Amino acid sequence: MTKVLVLAEAKNGKLRSVSFEVLTVASRLAADGEISACVFGSDAERHSKELSKYGAQTIYIAENEELDDYTPDGYKQALLEVIEEMNPDVILTGHTSIGKDILPRIAARLDKALFSDCINIETDDGIIFTRPIYSGKAYQKKKVHDDVVIATIRPNNMEAVENPVTAEIIKLPVTITDLRAIVKEVVSKSNGKVDLAEAKVVVSGGRGVKSAKGFEPLQELAGLLGGAVGASRGACDANYCDYSLQIGQTGKVVTPDLYIACGISGAVQHLAGMSSSKVIVAINKDPEANIFQVCDYGIVGDLFEVVPLLIEEFKSALEEDAVTN
Amino acid sequence: MKQLPETADVVIIGAGLMGCCTAFELAKRSVKNIVVLEKNAIGSGATGQSSGVLRGHYSYEVLTRMAVQSLDTFKYAEEILGADVGYQPVGYLFGVDHQNIENLQKNVEMQKRNGVYTDMVSREEVKEISPYLDTDLFGAFSFEPEGGYGDPVLLSQAYAEAARQLGVTFKQHCAVDRVMTSQDGSSIVGVETVDHHFISTPSVIVAAGVGAHHLMKNAGVEVPIKGQRAQLIYIDPGAEIKKAPSFGDFVQDQYIKPEVSSGHLLLGNADHASPHFINPSDYDKGRYPKHATEKAIETAITKFSNAFPTLDNAKLLASYSAAYEITPDGIPYISRTPVEGVYLCTGFSGHGYKITPVVGKLTADLVLEGESTQEGISLSPFRLSRLNENDSLKAAHPYTTTINAHV
Amino acid sequence: MMNIVVILKQTMDLEEQVTIEGLKIDNENVELILNPYDEYAVEEAVKLKEEHGGGVTAITFGKPEAESALRTALAMGADKAILVEQERELDESSIAKILAAAIRDNEFDIILGGNMSVDNGASQVGPRVAEELDIPHISTLTKLDIDGENVRAERDSEGDVEIVESMLPILVTAQQGLNEPRYPSLPNIMKAKKKPLEKVDIEDLGLEEVVSKVRSTVVDLYQPPKKKKGRIFAGDLRQQVQKLVRLLHEEEKVV
Numbered sequence: 001m002t003k004v005l006v007l008a009e010a011k012n013g014k015l016r017s018v019s020f021e022v023l024t025v026a027s028r029l030a031a032d033g034e035i036s037a038c039v040f041g042s043d044a045e046r047h048s049k050e051l052s053k054y055g056a057q058t059i060y061i062a063e064n065e066e067l068d069d070y071t072p073d074g075y076k077q078a079l080l081e082v083i084e085e086m087n088p089d090v091i092l093t094g095h096t097s098i099g100k101d102i103l104p105r106i107a108a109r110l111d112k113a114l115f116s117d118c119i120n121i122e123t124d125d126g127i128i129f130t131r132p133i134y135s136g137k138a139y140q141k142k143k144v145h146d147d148v149v150i151a152t153i154r155p156n157n158m159e160a161v162e163n164p165v166t167a168e169i170i171k172l173p174v175t176i177t178d179l180r181a182i183v184k185e186v187v188s189k190s191n192g193k194v195d196l197a198e199a200k201v202v203v204s205g206g207r208g209v210k211s212a213k214g215f216e217p218l219q220e221l222a223g224l225l226g227g228a229v230g231a232s233r234g235a236c237d238a239n240y241c242d243y244s245l246q247i248g249q250t251g252k253v254v255t256p257d258l259y260i261a262c263g264i265s266g267a268v269q270h271l272a273g274m275s276s277s278k279v280i281v282a283i284n285k286d287p288e289a290n291i292f293q294v295c296d297y298g299i300v301g302d303l304f305e306v307v308p309l310l311i312e313e314f315k316s317a318l319e320e321d322a323v324t325n
Numbered sequence: 326m327k328q329l330p331e332t333a334d335v336v337i338i339g340a341g342l343m344g345c346c347t348a349f350e351l352a353k354r355s356v357k358n359i360v361v362l363e364k365n366a367i368g369s370g371a372t373g374q375s376s377g378v379l380r381g382h383y384s385y386e387v388l389t390r391m392a393v394q395s396l397d398t399f400k401y402a403e404e405i406l407g408a409d410v411g412y413q414p415v416g417y418l419f420g421v422d423h424q425n426i427e428n429l430q431k432n433v434e435m436q437k438r439n440g441v442y443t444d445m446v447s448r449e450e451v452k453e454i455s456p457y458l459d460t461d462l463f464g465a466f467s468f469e470p471e472g473g474y475g476d477p478v479l480l481s482q483a484y485a486e487a488a489r490q491l492g493v494t495f496k497q498h499c500a501v502d503r504v505m506t507s508q509d510g511s512s513i514v515g516v517e518t519v520d521h522h523f524i525s526t527p528s529v530i531v532a533a534g535v536g537a538h539h540l541m542k543n544a545g546v547e548v549p550i551k552g553q554r555a556q557l558i559y560i561d562p563g564a565e566i567k568k569a570p571s572f573g574d575f576v577q578d579q580y581i582k583p584e585v586s587s588g589h590l591l592l593g594n595a596d597h598a599s600p601h602f603i604n605p606s607d608y609d610k611g612r613y614p615k616h617a618t619e620k621a622i623e624t625a626i627t628k629f630s631n632a633f634p635t636l637d638n639a640k641l642l643a644s645y646s647a648a649y650e651i652t653p654d655g656i657p658y659i660s661r662t663p664v665e666g667v668y669l670c671t672g673f674s675g676h677g678y679k680i681t682p683v684v685g686k687l688t689a690d691l692v693l694e695g696e697s698t699q700e701g702i703s704l705s706p707f708r709l710s711r712l713n714e715n716d717s718l719k720a721a722h723p724y725t726t727t728i729n730a731h732v
Numbered sequence: 733m734m735n736i737v738v739i740l741k742q743t744m745d746l747e748e749q750v751t752i753e754g755l756k757i758d759n760e761n762v763e764l765i766l767n768p769y770d771e772y773a774v775e776e777a778v779k780l781k782e783e784h785g786g787g788v789t790a791i792t793f794g795k796p797e798a799e800s801a802l803r804t805a806l807a808m809g810a811d812k813a814i815l816v817e818q819e820r821e822l823d824e825s826s827i828a829k830i831l832a833a834a835i836r837d838n839e840f841d842i843i844l845g846g847n848m849s850v851d852n853g854a855s856q857v858g859p860r861v862a863e864e865l866d867i868p869h870i871s872t873l874t875k876l877d878i879d880g881e882n883v884r885a886e887r888d889s890e891g892d893v894e895i896v897e898s899m900l901p902i903l904v905t906a907q908q909g910l911n912e913p914r915y916p917s918l919p920n921i922m923k924a925k926k927k928p929l930e931k932v933d934i935e936d937l938g939l940e941e942v943v944s945k946v947r948s949t950v951v952d953l954y955q956p957p958k959k960k961k962g963r964i965f966a967g968d969l970r971q972q973v974q975k976l977v978r979l980l981h982e983e984e985k986v987v
Contacts, residue, residue, distance in 0.1 A: 069894075072859065072869060097889040101871050104824070104856040108863035113825055113947035116854035128951060134851050137750040138757060141952035180868035181883075181898035188892050197890055201987065225987055243909050244891040249746050249850060250768055250908050258986040268747050279984050280962070281976065287964075288366070293498065297979065298964040299972050309970055313977040314987065561915060607761075615748060615763035619800055623925070626918045640915040641807070645763055 002033030005088035007079060008051055009098055010039065015047050017198055018094035020160035022153050023054040025121060027163055029090050029149075036060060038082045040067040040075065045169065052167035054160060059167050060085065066176040069183040075102045078174045080109065085172065088148070095152035096197070107150045115142060115151040119158075135249045135272030155198050156255050194228040196245065201227025202256045204247060204274070207234040208263015208284065208303055215241055217307040218262055224314055230254060232270045248273035260310075262303040266291030283307070329496055329518070333360040333526045335692065336516050338501050338540065341372040342477060342678060343670045344532035345484035346685030349406075352491035354689055359493045360524060361485075362516070364500035364536070368481035371534045374647035375477040375678045376557070376582050376593055378571045380417040381441035381469055384432050384720035390701050391680040393440045398682035399475055407490075408483035410475055413585050416570035417472025418446075418454055422726055423464035425575070431722040433467045439701075443469040454570055457562075457633045463576055474571050474582050477678045484685070504529055504544045506664050513666030528692055530668045534650045537658075537671040538605035546662050549712060550672050552603035552648040554613060556621040558592040560629070563638030566590075575726055577628040589642060592625045603648055617644035649675040654717040659687050659707040668692055669709060734786035734878075737838060738777045738810065739831050739845040739861065740770035742794055742801035746850050755950045756821075757851075766801045769846025771808075772906035775913040776876060777844050778809035784878065787811040789838055793830050795819055799929065806924035807916030813929045816937070824852075826943035828860030833937040835865065840901060842883075847872045847905040858905035865903070870896050872907040 004026040008019040019037075026035045037056035039047050042065040051059050062078040079102065083091070091106065093099040095117040107114035119139075120130035127144040129151055196202065203222040205215055215229065222229045230252070231245040247254055249272035259277035264270060266282070266289055274280070275294055282295035283306045292298045299306050334356055337344045340363035348361050363369075379399060383389040402410040421429045429445070436443050446468040448460040454468060485495055502519045506512060515525040531537045534550075541548045562569075569583035569590070578596035583589075603613040617625075622644050629639070652658065652672035660669045670688045677684065683699060687707075690698050697704045705711075706718040744762040751758040766774070777788045790805035792798050793816040802813035816830050835843060843862075848855040855871075862869035874893070875886035883898045888907045916924070934940055965972035980987050 070889075072862075097872070100855040101859060104828075104859035105863040105869075107825065107856070108828060108860040111825070113823055114854075114856055115948070116824075116856055133853055134744075134750050134757065135746050135853065136956065137746070138752060138953060138955055140950055142948045143951045144948055146947050181870055181896050181902075183894050184897050185895040186889075186892055187895070195890060244888065246908075258980060258984075272746060276956075279980065279986050281980070282962070288497075290366075292962065292964060294959060295962040296959075296984075297976055298962055299969075299976065300964065301969055301972075305969060306973060309973040310977065313973050314981075317977050317981045317987075560918065563917065610751075611749060612751070612758075612761045614761055615745070616765075619803065622921070626921060630918060637917075637919050639918045641918060641921055642915050 002030050002090060003086060003088045004030045004033065004035050004090040004092065005082065005086060006035070006037045006056065007091070007093035007099070008037045008039040008047065009094060009096060010041065010047055015050050016094065016096070017160060018096060018153070018155035019051070020054045021155065021158050022092050022094055023051070023056060024161045024163070025153055025158055026090070026092055027055045028121060029123065029127070034058065036086055036088070038062070038079065040064070040078050042068055048167060048169050053162055053164050055163035055165055056167050057165050058086070059169050061169060061171045062174040063171060064174050064176055066179065069186070070098050071179055071181055071183060072102060072105055073179045073181065074176050076105050076109070077176055079106055081172055081174050090149045092151055092153060095154045099152045103150055103152055110148060112146045112148050112150050113144065115144070117154050118151050119154050132276070136253070136276055137272070154255070194226065196228045196230055196252055196254060199228035199254070199256050201225040201258045201260070202230045202247070202254050202274070202277070203227055203260045203262065204230035204232065204264060205235050205240070205262050206232035206264030207238060209235055209240055212240050214304070217304065217311070221260070221307055221311050221314070224311060225258070227256065227258070232264045232267070261291050261295070262307060264291055265289045266294060329499070329522050329524065330358070330360060330494065331525065332358070333524050334358040335360070335528045335530065336524055336526045337361045337530045337532055338516065339363060339370070339531070339533035339536065340367045340481070340485060340495060340497065341370050341532060341534065342368070342481045342484070342681045343673070343684055343688070344530070345481045345488060346681050347530055347532060347670055347688040348493045349484045349488040349491070350685040350689035351692065352488050352493050354693060356693070357492065359488070361493060361495045362499050362501050362518065363495065363497045366497050367485050367495065368478040371650055371673070372477045372481050374555070374649070376580070376591055377474045377477045377678055378417070378580060378582050379412070379474055379679050380472040380571065380573070381436055381443060382417060382419050382432070382467065382472070382573065383436070384428070384723050385718055386435055386439065386721070387702055387706055387718070388680065389436050389439050389441060391683040394699065395680050395682040396471060402483060406483040406487045408479070408486060410480040410483050412475045413473045414471050415473040415568055415583060415585065416454065417469045417573070418451065418570045419467045419573045420463040420576060421465055421724060422576045425724050425726060426465040428722040428724055429465050429467060435721070441469060442471050443467055455572065457564070457566065457636050459632055459634055462632060468570070472571060480681060501540065504531070504540050504667060506544050510545045511665060513664055528666050528668070530670055530688060530692065532670040534671055535605045535608045537669060539609065541662065544664050544667065546664060548658065548669065548709065549653050550650055551605055552608035552613060553651040554601040554603060555647045555649050555675065556594055556617040556644070557647060558617060558622060558625045558644045559642040560590050560592060561640040561642055562588070562590055562633070562636050563640055564636055574628070574632055575724055577631065578726065579625065579628045592629055594621065594625065602651070608648055613648050614646050617646050651675070653712060656718050657684070657707055658709050659684060659691060659704060660709040661691065662709060734780055734784040734841045735839045736777045736780055736786055736788045737835055737840045737843045738770070738773050738788060738790045738805060739843060739857070740774065740790060740792050740801060740805060741767045741849045742792065742798040743767045743849050743851040750955065752953055752955060755953045757953070764797060764800065766804045767846050767849045769848060769850070769906055769908070771913040772908065772910045773844040773846050774805045774808050774810065775911045776906060778914070779911065780842065780878065781809065789814065791831060791834050792816070793818060793827055802929060803924050804916065806927045806929070807921045808914055809920070812927060815929065815931050817931050817933050822943055823947055824854055824856040824860060825947060828857050828864055829942055830934060830937060830939055831857065832861050832864035833939055834932065835861070842878070842900060843903040845903070845905050847907050858903060862903040867901050867903055868898050869903040869905070870898060871905040873904045874907050874909045876904060876910070
């Protein structure tokens with residue numbers, strides 16, 4: 001009987017959608033085994049209902065305010081206690097800022113392999129993970145030979161499927177000692193906006209946006225579609241926006257359902273960060289721009305004409321929906 | 326997306342400098358229905374790897390004439406092509422050792438006779454032109470104020486755009502699989518793309534760089550051409566060098582191209598004593614090293630430091646390895662082939678950029694007239710058969726320090 | 733005086749096309765560079781040395797050609813280098829153990845590395861090395877201040893900035909934005925050729941048995957299927973936009 005443990009993550013008081021995606025992966029790996037989730041922090045218990053909606057049969061809670069902010073030492077101690085308690089065969093979490101920070105330490109501690117940033121799992125003949133390498137220019141299938149399987153799952157890649165169960169909640173009295181690194185302060189740059197890595201829609205600007213102010217119509221479009229704004233390295237280098245928005249080989253990798261590239265030429269460096277998006281729309285004045293080679297739909301035109309029209313047309317399409325629903 | 330036509334009057338394979346320029350020249354002479362097929366993007370092959378040095382300095386008279394007659398296109402690109410092509414007349418300085426002073430003088434005379442604006446310059450004058458250069462390393466110098474450099478990719482794009490205006494069809498990301506000949510192999514029938522699109526045509530110009538080798542081989546013609554690794558180093562000279570000229574250091578076999586906008590320098594190796602060749606099929610697949618070796622970097626730095634000993638704050642910005650198409654004698658093919666209707670315009674051996682405008686005209690001449698209409702320039706040195714006939718171009722006063730065919 | 737260690741990796745330049753041969757990526761005919769994130773780490777290490785004194789040791793694991801990545805670090809200002817030579821490709825667990833063993837033989841106050849390598853993209857080795865050495869770590873650093881034993885850092889957490897405090901000894905991994913890596917000067921490149929570069933092998937580190945354990949195998953390697961040519965609209969701009977919105981909304985159902 002396979003026992004799977006999922007480390008769930010909350011942000012701004014809400015569970016992240018990647019946690020549900022990982023639970024769905026867990027249910028595939030568990031087959032008729034057991035799925036457990038763990039979640040940390042002083043108000044962790046409030047998340048149990050949602051976790052059980054996605055199949056978590058046992059939920060380990062470590063209610064400790066030392067775990068309110070993520071620290072490698074704190075999370076390591078808490079997670080190791082859960083692992084000791086339940087002895088999982090599989091440990092999963094999202095390939096997120098926290099996931100990719102803590103699981104390497106856990107894997108090192110347990111002396112196991114870690115499969116990072118996985119986008120697919122096959123279970124027919126042992127466990128085989130698919131993961132992108134070389135910024136998505138190639139995919140690698142890796143077979144697991146360890147007795148404990150540890151992996152991080154790329155957000156926004158696998159659908160979260162509801163699978164409601166009744167969960168047993170187990171509170172672990174975790175004592176956190178000797179935090180060698182502590183978080184003094186978090187300066188939120190995303191302040192409530194949709195997280196770029198998890199956004200279903202990304203509207204992204206390049207040098208063609210021409211100024212910081214040029215990003216305003218893009219923000220409006222992203223806001224309308226419930227998405228996030230991104231940028232090419234060119235736009236960041238030109239100081240039109242913050243580097244935290246950069247998508248590409250040296251920036252973030254995004255895989256939204258819809259990626260709208262505005263005034264982006266489509267340099268290899270940028271494509272590395274977005275080419276796995278489900279649908280790519282390119283808007284560029286230059287019909288020869290490389291971005292048209294990778295897009296699903298392209299409009300040759302000035303983004304400052306096209307984006308306002310898009311806003312208008314999306315508005316009316318979405319309003320129609322509201323009326324018919 | 327524009328559909329490819331079923332037939333064309335001329336198909337050009339390769340949208341590098343030569344393909345684009347030839348398309349423009351043919352269209353200017355009222356050839357209709359020209360199709361240019363490019364496997365990647367315009368100017369993305371050898372064109373994009375060119376250093377872009379402009380000079381009239383050759384020891385071969387015919388190449389000197391071609392460079393002279395080409396210069397106006399760089400100078401007046403806006404009028405001729407409707408676009409800026411990045412011409413930077415920073416000058417071209419050429420230095421040789423003591424043994425080659427007389428060769429240099431003879432060549433400069435020949436160049437002047439053919440209209441190159443050039444002359445011998447004294448050490449004192451060189452101190453003005455290139456203040457950081459250690460002139461003691463050299464025997465003599467010549468200088469051309471109108472030399473310098475330009476942007477090869479911009480030039481190919483300008484030709485492509487001008488050709489488009491005249492009705493030429495360009496198809497990028499469209500590789501040609503085969504040049505198809507009649508049953509007996511004697512004449513052209515058409516070309517087939519890798520997507521199995523067939524274009525019937527009476528004339529094909531192969532301007533595909535090293536790719537000419539396999540295209541022609543399949544058509545039964547051996548074209549001796551291969552890739553040669555070229556290792557290039559980008560440096561920040563660490564001092565503000567105003568108006569640094571392009572410089573041919575033929576004591577140490579190194580050339581230096583400045584970049585006006587950044588103040589950086591490109592160092593290129595001109596010592597071809599032990600070339601690293603890349604066979605055509607590897608070249609086509611991009612299977613050659615893209616990095617400069619430690620040794621190449623070290624050699625370039627040493628040569629640079631010898632020539633510019635006071636620039637000791639220079640910094641290495643990048644190094645890489647490109648590949649040029651090379652013919653056995655370093656002279657290009659602008660030639661008909663044993664297959665009627667198939668022409669070659671390839672093999673520029675690292676020195677095609679500066680003569681592009683005239684090459685386009687010559688190729689158009691070849692296809693339309695069968696002979697050159699360019700003053701004082703014969704097509705004969707560029708014929709493919711010269712190699713079998715052992716009749717390669719000879720310079721009257723070659724430099725002894727370099728086996729560089731294209732100087 | 734600070735003993736500074738940088739762990740780094742040579743990678744191929746991802747501007748290049750990837751060619752697959754069997755279950756491996758062709759690394760022969762590509763430009764090899766110092767992993768860009770590691771370049772930030774080297775720069776930060778050299779800056780720490782300039783500010784606090786001490787020495788920088790650059791360590792890598794890999795094939796003989798990885799020496800040139802170490803030479804780059806030496807030309808940027810590292811003082812000595814260690815190459816753990818090995819032709820085999822090993823997994824992150826083994827690499828971390830090798831690096832940790834090589835580091836253990838040296839005195840260290842701080843270890844710097846990139847937050848990921850652009851080729852494998854796993855983001856594992858840094859935290860794993862910290863665990864092997866039982867020291868704290870801070871990843872994806874965008875700012876670093878050290879005052880005596882005290883470390884104050886800013887790290888990028890998915891767009892948010894966390895201000896983290898810790899103590900030496902520590903391992904940190906670099907994120908883009910940490911600094912602007914310097915270009916090595918030509919004289920320093922020539923000098924770097926004379927700086928000490930020690931080659932060790934896994935047997936020297938007594939790790940032959942540890943790294944021979946197979947934890948995973950690559951069973952397939954492939955390139956993503958080429959995308960079909962996209963549809964480029966033509967005609968009246970508003971009609972183009974209307975068509976696009978209808979397709980996204982009704983056909984693709986992504987909005």
